[in-house]
Amino acid sequence: MLVALLFGTFAACLLLGVPVAISLGVASLAYLLAADIDLTVIPQFMYTGMDSFVLLCIPGFVLAGNLMNRGGITDQIVRFSSAVLGHIRGGLGLANVGGSMIFAGISGTAVSETASIGAVMIPAMKKSGYSAGFAAALTASASTVGPIIPPSVPMIIVGTLTGLSVGRMFLAGAIPGVLMGLAMMVTCYLVARARNYPKGEWAGFGEIFNSGKAAFWAILMTVIILYGIVGGIFTPTEASIVASIYAFLVGLFIYKGFRLRELPKILLDSAVGSGALILLVGLANLFGWILTSEQIPQQIAASMLAMTENKYVIILLVNILLLIVGTFMETIAALIILFPPLLAVATAVGIDPIHFAMICVINLMLGLTTPPVGVCLFVAGNIARVPLGTVAREVVPFLLCNILVLMLVSFVPAISLWLPGLMFD
Numbered sequence: 001m002l003v004a005l006l007f008g009t010f011a012a013c014l015l016l017g018v019p020v021a022i023s024l025g026v027a028s029l030a031y032l033l034a035a036d037i038d039l040t041v042i043p044q045f046m047y048t049g050m051d052s053f054v055l056l057c058i059p060g061f062v063l064a065g066n067l068m069n070r071g072g073i074t075d076q077i078v079r080f081s082s083a084v085l086g087h088i089r090g091g092l093g094l095a096n097v098g099g100s101m102i103f104a105g106i107s108g109t110a111v112s113e114t115a116s117i118g119a120v121m122i123p124a125m126k127k128s129g130y131s132a133g134f135a136a137a138l139t140a141s142a143s144t145v146g147p148i149i150p151p152s153v154p155m156i157i158v159g160t161l162t163g164l165s166v167g168r169m170f171l172a173g174a175i176p177g178v179l180m181g182l183a184m185m186v187t188c189y190l191v192a193r194a195r196n197y198p199k200g201e202w203a204g205f206g207e208i209f210n211s212g213k214a215a216f217w218a219i220l221m222t223v224i225i226l227y228g229i230v231g232g233i234f235t236p237t238e239a240s241i242v243a244s245i246y247a248f249l250v251g252l253f254i255y256k257g258f259r260l261r262e263l264p265k266i267l268l269d270s271a272v273g274s275g276a277l278i279l280l281v282g283l284a285n286l287f288g289w290i291l292t293s294e295q296i297p298q299q300i301a302a303s304m305l306a307m308t309e310n311k312y313v314i315i316l317l318v319n320i321l322l323l324i325v326g327t328f329m330e331t332i333a334a335l336i337i338l339f340p341p342l343l344a345v346a347t348a349v350g351i352d353p354i355h356f357a358m359i360c361v362i363n364l365m366l367g368l369t370t371p372p373v374g375v376c377l378f379v380a381g382n383i384a385r386v387p388l389g390t391v392a393r394e395v396v397p398f399l400l401c402n403i404l405v406l407m408l409v410s411f412v413p414a415i416s417l418w419l420p421g422l423m424f425d
Contacts (some may be wrong), residue, residue, distance in 0.1 A: 326367020
């Protein structure tokens with residue numbers, strides 16, 4: 001009865017449009033009141049969830065992304081991608097995906113990538129003759145690469161929950177992220193040929209060189225983060241601070257995209273965004289404690305293992321479950337609630353934890369482009385000024401190609417494990 005109250009309240013809040021973090025808190029409060037449990041557990045478990053050194057990565061990388069975005073980095077990335085790919089059929093769409101792959105090494109979040117790249121690329125694609133729905137769908141889909149190619153906020157959350165190496169997960173996401181980007185490029189090209197979308201003029205090697213030189217500082221940031229973590233120079237948390245300082249210096253003195261008087265607003269925006277994520281982590285930890293006390297995770301694990309102990313069947317079942325969950329639950333909340341019990345099932349049948357983390361993160365990233373919750377679809381649709389239904393129809397080819405990559409990553413562990421094994425082992 002109490003479990004029904006917990007999930008019923010949570011579902012009702014989501015249906016009413018209440019933010020996920022508040023929905024988790026209201027559902028937890030309803031359960032605690034009905035169960036007559038001392039409400040002092042609320043601050044206790046919220047603090048326990050937020051009291052993690054690794055979580056300091058989040059404000060660091062969010063600030064770095066905001067600084068680089070305000071510093072004009074998005075325009076430089078788009079310019080470079082357009083110079084390299086713009087002369088191909090559907091070139092602006094290919095540049096959109098390429099820009100997202102480069103920007104992924106800065107932001108670590110899909111929504112910020114949709115807003116940043118979309119604000120530049122969607123109007124440009126519409127002006128060039130692409131349909132607004134296609135431009136929005138492509139931008140939303142390409143942004144899901146952001147949290148897979150390092151750095152990645154969801155991977156930081158997974159490391160906080162389980163103690164898995166964030167550095168290993170960062171490296172594990174590199175090849176799957178590139179595969180997703182290439183798959184979307186192929187899909188974009190095929191759709192562009194079928195619809196006869198335009199291609200631009202060849203910009204010449206001079207423009208490629210000049211735009212590449214301008215985008216060099218953005219690419220270098222990703223190299224610094226990865227090399228620093230893998231080389232043992234600094235931890236992921238320290239890497240986020242280094243990234244923020246680097247972004248500040250590059251944005252202010254090289255790109256000159258903002259002035260010192262704008263810094264307080266950038267810091268405030270970063271603090272608000274980071275605070276929302278940290279609050280979500282704290283309330284989800286409280287929600288997760290209630291689930292554990294009701295033995296819901298144990299029941300999920302027991303039910304799955306009772307069905308089969310074949311690891312390939314387990315992987316398939318987890319993929320189906322998370323693809324469904326991703327359509328209605330926010331990524332971070334889903335990870336916090338579901339990842340620990342599912343990880344127990346995975347390790348019980350011999351699946352590598354790092355490999356399993358990649359499967360879960362990619363699954364839930366796809367949820368950002370599937371209605372009804374698909375946050376990236378909403379953001380891209382608002383920029384393109386088209387209804388959600390139109391974007392949802394146009395996103396189907398990209399969703400299918402990403403699911404194909406997901407299946408490949410799921411059943412070929414070497415795709416995600418080869419690079420961390422090479423660098424760490």
